[in-house]
Amino acid sequence: GNSVTQMEGPVTLSEEAFLTINCTYTATGYPSLFWYVQYPGEGLQLLLKATKADDKGSNKGFEATYRKETTSFHLEKGSVQVSDSAVYFCALSSGAGNMLTFGGGTRLMVKP
């Protein structure tokens, strides 16, 4: 079946540091890949997506590239801010209905 594996957190960085959160997946077919972000006390929000191999999703300074050869979709940001502190979820589409398979989430803490 489909699965998503994320690096365990928390990830603690200083402001302006470079961020990488690893995500690898197992899936049949050609899934779409997503990063969602959850700020404290809120629901998940779509951060970025990629629908086919080699696509790069980007939003708010975050980027992730769909790597089919390594089945990965790592999230990166060149310079994090305190306001980026949140939990980040990697997800893939299962092809069944509109279902998504989520990873376990990675908590990011950015210190001033």
Next chain:
Amino acid sequence: DAGVIQSPRHEVTEMGQEVTLRCKPISGHDYLFWYRQTMMRGLELLIYFNNNVPIDDSGMPEDRFSAKMPNASFSTLKIQPSEPRDSAVYFCASSLTQYSYEQYFGPGTRLTVT
């Protein structure tokens, strides 16, 4: 658009009581999902609907849980009787068409069962 609306935002109840959580999806969306989030188990899909019809309820933990979608703009998740292990944040999400995959989440209902 107002986004996905959930009520109540917080619910505290005693073990054995009935709990009803409510969700209004984004207008026009034809898929609706109920999730549960806990520290121990992360984010779990409980059930989802397409055009008001339940499609997959394999994530519903047990018979104490039931979900309905009487029309395109309203869904409920009911727990009867509630137990302390049901304490979690429950999210509703909706999406449009079979091929978009983007789900829009509500703010969640934090349920505490004492």
